[in-house]
Amino acid sequence: xxxxxxxLMAPAxxxxxxxxxxxxxxxxWLSTQAQSVLTGLNPEPIGAQQWLRLWNDSRFWQDTWxxxxxxxxxxxxxxxxxxxVALLLDQPLRGRGVLRTISLLPWALPTTVMALGWRxxxxxxxxxINRLLAGLGLPAIPSLSNPAITWMATVGAxxxxxxxxxxxxxxxxxxxxxxxLYEAAALEGATPWQTLRRITxxxxxxxxxxxxxxxxxxxxxxxxxxxxxxxxxxAGSTESLALYAYLNAMRFLDFGYSATLLLGSFAILLLLCGxxxxxxxxxxxxxxxxx
Amino acid sequence: xxxxxxxLWSLGPMLWQLYSSLRPSAALSGTGAGxxxxxxxxxxxxxxxxxxxxxxxxxxxxxxxxxxxxxxxVPCAYALTRIGRRQARSLTLLVATAxxxxxxxxxxxxxxxxxxxHLANQLLALSLPYAGLCLPLAILLLQAAFADIPIELxxxxxxxxxxxxxxxxxxxxxxxxPAMASSALLVFxxxxxxxxxxxxxxxxTDLLTLAPAMARIAGSSVFTIPYGAFAAATVLGSxxxxxxxxxxxxxxxxxxxxxxxxx
Numbered sequence: 001x002x003x004x005x006x007x008l009m010a011p012a013x014x015x016x017x018x019x020x021x022x023x024x025x026x027x028x029w030l031s032t033q034a035q036s037v038l039t040g041l042n043p044e045p046i047g048a049q050q051w052l053r054l055w056n057d058s059r060f061w062q063d064t065w066x067x068x069x070x071x072x073x074x075x076x077x078x079x080x081x082x083x084x085v086a087l088l089l090d091q092p093l094r095g096r097g098v099l100r101t102i103s104l105l106p107w108a109l110p111t112t113v114m115a116l117g118w119r120x121x122x123x124x125x126x127x128x129i130n131r132l133l134a135g136l137g138l139p140a141i142p143s144l145s146n147p148a149i150t151w152m153a154t155v156g157a158x159x160x161x162x163x164x165x166x167x168x169x170x171x172x173x174x175x176x177x178x179x180x181l182y183e184a185a186a187l188e189g190a191t192p193w194q195t196l197r198r199i200t201x202x203x204x205x206x207x208x209x210x211x212x213x214x215x216x217x218x219x220x221x222x223x224x225x226x227x228x229x230x231x232x233x234x235a236g237s238t239e240s241l242a243l244y245a246y247l248n249a250m251r252f253l254d255f256g257y258s259a260t261l262l263l264g265s266f267a268i269l270l271l272l273c274g275x276x277x278x279x280x281x282x283x284x285x286x287x288x289x290x291x
Numbered sequence: 292x293x294x295x296x297x298x299l300w301s302l303g304p305m306l307w308q309l310y311s312s313l314r315p316s317a318a319l320s321g322t323g324a325g326x327x328x329x330x331x332x333x334x335x336x337x338x339x340x341x342x343x344x345x346x347x348x349x350x351x352x353x354x355x356x357x358x359x360x361x362x363x364x365v366p367c368a369y370a371l372t373r374i375g376r377r378q379a380r381s382l383t384l385l386v387a388t389a390x391x392x393x394x395x396x397x398x399x400x401x402x403x404x405x406x407x408x409h410l411a412n413q414l415l416a417l418s419l420p421y422a423g424l425c426l427p428l429a430i431l432l433l434q435a436a437f438a439d440i441p442i443e444l445x446x447x448x449x450x451x452x453x454x455x456x457x458x459x460x461x462x463x464x465x466x467x468x469p470a471m472a473s474s475a476l477l478v479f480x481x482x483x484x485x486x487x488x489x490x491x492x493x494x495x496t497d498l499l500t501l502a503p504a505m506a507r508i509a510g511s512s513v514f515t516i517p518y519g520a521f522a523a524a525t526v527l528g529s530x531x532x533x534x535x536x537x538x539x540x541x542x543x544x545x546x547x548x549x550x551x552x553x554x
Contacts, residue, residue: 005370012367019423023400110484172548221393
């Protein structure tokens, strides 16, 4: 009887292993091999040299910093805005269902499609933003050509697309909070702020954590948006780790180093998501004791 | 007030694209007069290959990936709810971790897979990695739905002498319809939007799915930028999805929230 259950799972598990687990073994092996144009695209063992190269590669560290900057900013914005939108949609207002659907539309669109759209919106001088500024007599913002600003444009486009997703998750969480808690709080004369801090946020914690971890992992792997919106530029100022790994494989044809970079990115991802989960757990326990 | 702001924030960028796509190029760069035109759409639809090819390719890959994912996930999810607590819990944890994993980090290994097995430039072969990437979410959703079905129902069918296949087909699956619809829609959305793998597996222009086609349009001209055509492409590329969202919003929303709660 039991073996039949395993048999039912076997095809799915086999595909999962092939898609998720096999790549890591392959990368581990490939990161110890030189496989590039120089070796005629044949793998040649070179030990830990590529890991050394990674350690000394200033472009890798720059991209790490840029990816972290992008992730931290966009994920915090998305959590804040997502919470605000979720609280708004949780109110018993007219047209709530329609509004919920409409607000989810940005999430459903392909990233590459809207990245192209954003390129036009950020255009200098003909995009709507700069036209509006010009109409007000203000100088244009070179959103896509100034390294100090372009990364914020990528954060903006990402926030636009993924806030609805965060909002939807948090809304589901809000709807699990029993209404009598709010009624009791209102009877006790609690202010809206107190209600939010003492009832809503604590009960929403698991949802906030899921949204945070999921979004953090996705943001650290940002690729589509950057590649289409800025191509990593200007002057590499928005290049992400995933884009760098992609360029190494597809443009410089250096597969060994690309695999090393992908493993490096994965290590960073693991480190950050693990830390986030731990900090969250300690933090909430500490808060619980203080309360 | 806040509602209006939300509406504007969500729809504004899309409406701007719609507006731009209907304006003549000269008006967009501020040199010509106003007026309206369908020029950009005509250009796209008569391009080589016509834009509709990309939409069709995406639809084919989407449907095929959805079918494959469900075919693999349904038996797996069923077995997970019957196999006993301990194994199910550890397997579910692994699956949930995979569900949050950014797929782009896998592109290089998958590319080599495509090379070794001669899967590059085969439209339907894309369903294989897509199904693999969507399996975690689909399994979580379906597993939750199976767990909601009272076990007595299946036991009764067992007493009636129904085999495993009959029980699945006639007793359980009819009750699974909502969860299967949600998973199917999410898989379809995923494969419609997926970019890095399509980008590295497909090189023939007439096989491109929507996402890499959009990127190629974006990269085609860096200096003289045909923004009218860009805008028309964004409109045509989003229209099917917007339609899908409006038609099936309930299933998509319940699928998303369920998936996160189980994960």
